[in-house]
Amino acid sequence: MFENLNEKLERSFQLLKGQGRITEINIAETLKEVRRALLDADVNFKIAKSFTEKVKEKALGQDVLSAVKPGEMMVKIVHDELAELMGGQSVDINLSGNPTVILIAGLQGSGKTTFSGKLSNLIKNKRGKHPLLVAGDVYRPAAIDQLKVLGEQINVPVYTEEGNKEPVKIAQAAIKQAKANGNDVVIIDTAGRLAVDEEMMKEISAVKKAVSPHEILFVVDSMTGQDAVNTAKEFNDRLDFDGVVLTKLDGDTRGGAALSIRSVVNKPIKYVGTGEKMEALDVFHPSRMADRILGMGDIVSLVEKAQEQFDAEEARKLQKKLVKNQFNFNDFLKQIQQIKKMGNIKDLAAMIPGMGKALKNVDIEDDAFKHIEAIIHSMTPDERNDPSLLNGSRRKRIANGSGTDIQEVNRLIKQFAETRKMMKMVSQGKNMGRMMGNLRAR
CATH class of the missing domain: 1.20.120.140 (SRP54, nucleotide-binding domain)
Structure with a gap:
């Protein structure tokens, strides 16, 4: 980035x-x-x-x-x-209505449908809301199916009307159903075009007039640079939207849209999409983004991401296991899964000050943990619970079952043993200086 x-x-x-x-x-x-x-x-x-x-x-x-x-x-x-x-301060989304109606606008291919799913996931999990997704794109063949898949993935209901080609009526009926079913947020995914055209503008203006949304969000592909800014201006002139969403910020983006769009349309950037996963949506903080642009990292966002995955009860259980030296491969697998939920590994590492430059030419794949997970999944339940059982013949079987070699299995088991030892020392409050000295001596 x-x-x-x-x-x-x-x-x-x-x-x-x-x-x-x-x-x-x-x-x-x-x-x-x-x-x-x-x-x-x-x-x-x-x-x-x-x-x-x-x-x-x-x-x-x-x-x-x-x-x-x-x-x-x-x-x-x-x-x-x-x-x-970029705006100075972060600006929150308006969720004051009952139900709150959010209209999603943008060109085709900008990521509107995926963002609609991500926003539903965010306000459900972080704001305690009960959203309803509305399939208002009646032109793109895969749009309705895509929204259904996303809704199922995040356990959010999706309102559709197969065969109905009138977005205004679909939106009105969806709001009526939301009121009946207790959905307090209605997110309407609308149709996009490959370019701005009058027909498209009239249609989305009609939807706006019919449902009086509390929030209109314009979704823009940040990889399109200055073109994105020009498109935003045209949409704003017609819709007077409330905020901007920048998608694909994890791609090969030059940054022009993020830096220019606020000045051109005088509307805040509210969210940025940083990956394909449903959790890969961040509230936009101008100061933190400036930190990233200047290579200063973004430790605050990194801590926030970690806290989102933090479970206090699980942490207490883990603490007890560490003290008793009972930390096993099941616990190790849980920690990996929590890290993966936080987002792209390279982007996460780049949030640590100084790490962005160090990792510039390092290729860290999104599935960097796949070999580790494959090895652990190839262990029996007893082996995961008690790593001391892993003798030579068992390791050979695990290597064959995971599609790796014996060296990789041995390396993981050795790293796991060292990690468990260090985690136990930290949990018992042992002298950190002595621990680091032991590591250097190896």
Whole structure:
């Protein structure tokens, strides 16, 4: 995410290295590189120009403390301006209605249907709501089936009317059913087109007029860059939507849409999609996104993701097992599954400050744990509960059953034993320095 932009901005800050203070002369080349980096990221020219002018104004007005280097001061100013450019503060979704009606709009292929499922999953699990998904895309053949599959996956009901080609009537009937069945949020997935056209605009405007949604969200594919911003403007002129959703932010995105869209439509980015899984939807925080763009990581979001998967009762049980040295492969498998629910492994690691650059050329697959899981699943219940049973013949059988080799099985068992030992020491409050010394000595 934003790797190219991060690299180019970092190079621009290097130009101030060795400078005693920020002056109009030494800042000129830096800002020229910053502007070039933004343009390469597909940020609108006027926005890039305005951005660098604001940075210059703030930088020249700063009295740089002796303890702060000019390059560091410039990073701070650029960070704050990036956050401001993207909206400054996060903006929550409006869930005040009963039922709350949310209308989803956007072009075909932007990820509307997947986002509708993700949003239902989020407000159900994190906000305690009972959503109803509505299949309002009556043109794309697979749209209704896709929404049904997503609804089944996250255990959310889906309202459909097979054969009905009138989105307005479908939406009205869905709201009526939601009231009858106690669904307090109605999420209407609407049709998209390959390009903005009058027929499409009239149809979605008619749906808006008929159901008076509490929230209209415009879904945009962040990989389309400046085109996404232009499309957002056209939709906003007709719909006056309440917020933007950026999808596919985990892809090869240059960042132009994320950085430009707020300035062009003056509407907040509310959510970002960061993967295919139903959990891969994040509330948009401008300051945290600025952290990521500048390679500072995003430890707050990482902690929040971990807390979402945290179960206090399970943690207490695990603590007791660790103290008694009873941590087994079943527990190990549970920990892996919790990590996987948090999202893409490489993206998670990049949230740790400094790790993004270190992992730049490292290929970490989404299914990085598949061999470990295969090995554990090839063990018998007794072997998972009691790793001491794993003798040579059992290990050979496990290797054959998991499609791995004996070396991989031995490696996992050795790593598991070391992990269990360290976790026991931590749980018993043993001296961390001594523990690290033991590790270095191996």
